[in-house]
Amino acid sequence: MISYLANPARFERLAKYASPIFALVSIVAFIIGLYFALVKSPPEKYQGDAARIMYVHVPAAWCAMMAYTALAAASLVSFVWRHPLADSAAKAFALPGAAFTFLALATGSLWGKPIWNTWWEWDGRMTSVLVLLFIYLAYMALWAVIEDKKRAARLASIFAMVGFINIPIIKYSVEWWNSLHQPASISKLEANSIYSGEMITALLTMALAYTCLFGWLSINGIRRDIAKAKAARPTAPAATATITEL
């Protein structure tokens, strides 16, 4: 499947259909998810309505980590097989990923103010997510600064793979360090969960919406990159033939 898609022309043909599908699913899921999040789901037991920011915060954080994992995987493919499409993919994942990271930090800060009474706390989770944002920025800066695109692809992919060590740190930061941030609560659903069915539905629908948004943005990013590469390629002079009569 991956090697099938590795042909830019084939990818282009598939992307033509995949992009609007992702866009449509994302928009519909956003509408349903926001309805569930803002109207249907009950206020949280301890935090009241303030907890509703969870529905934009948690999926953003998930997507930020998913985007970096995808970026690192594409970088690995690019590093091992030197495939230009993997470069385009890794490059296209970076900007949405950075945006999700920023969104997670910003919404987390807005959530922290009413609940923890502070905008920011330098604990493991927040610091490691901030580090993730720096890694995204450094990755994009590498691409922007190195003129030779082939060399930029090599160096950026090396950097992206090294940066991947931050992802497990983010994941386990709430368990390794004492943190204000609450630990993973969704994957440990139990009978006495504080989350009701509507809340889970809202959260998962929002996660679907974010994921499809990420897919939409990154497919468009890859297509833009392919188109740019095509435009940059010098067109071969048309073959000319002159017939001379003997």
Next chain:
Amino acid sequence: MGALIKRDILLAWRSGGAWLLGVIFFVLFVTFCVIAAGGEGPQLEAFGPAYIWLALLFATLLSFGDIFSDDLNDGTLEQLVLTGLPPLAIALAKWAGFIVLTIGPVFVLLPIVGSMLGLSVSRIAGLALSAAFAAPALAAYGVMAGALMAKRGKGGFLIILISAPFLIPVLIFGLAAVDSYVRFGILAFEFRALAGLSLIAMAIGLPAAGAALTANIE
């Protein structure tokens, strides 16, 4: 590889003291911090280790750009690779050279700067030990960032942006180790964490530096 380390040290020795600029910057930075903090009072002692750690961090960060750029630009690096030396060995040699030439001199001045800040002997010892445990990590990420940015000359701010995400945990544990040393000695948890960070940095940063060197030469 040993010859490469020796060559780096010899080059530094004959450079007319340019290798000492890092240490001079180290002292300057501490001076700036002290002046900015008011130069007096108990907060100077409380934040002393933080100033010294920051000075060490910036002195190394600003040296990362010099690790490979000269050797790449004058063709030495290509010649070394042509001799069949694996890029990883070059990275390792540069790593060792960086520890000796850039981080090493800091230890000589640490007791002096520490006592200028009014730190107790045990805190100075804790600082020296935490810097020693962190030095391999600082150098490994420095070699990696230097190799990534070797073609860009000094790299400027970008080299700081590239290495900073990896140095943040080192700074966190390095500072925590100073306080723990006073209470628990060398057996404090933070020293093991720093040693672990250093090993991870070497295991990841040095091969990445080797790969980046290859990418820069090909």
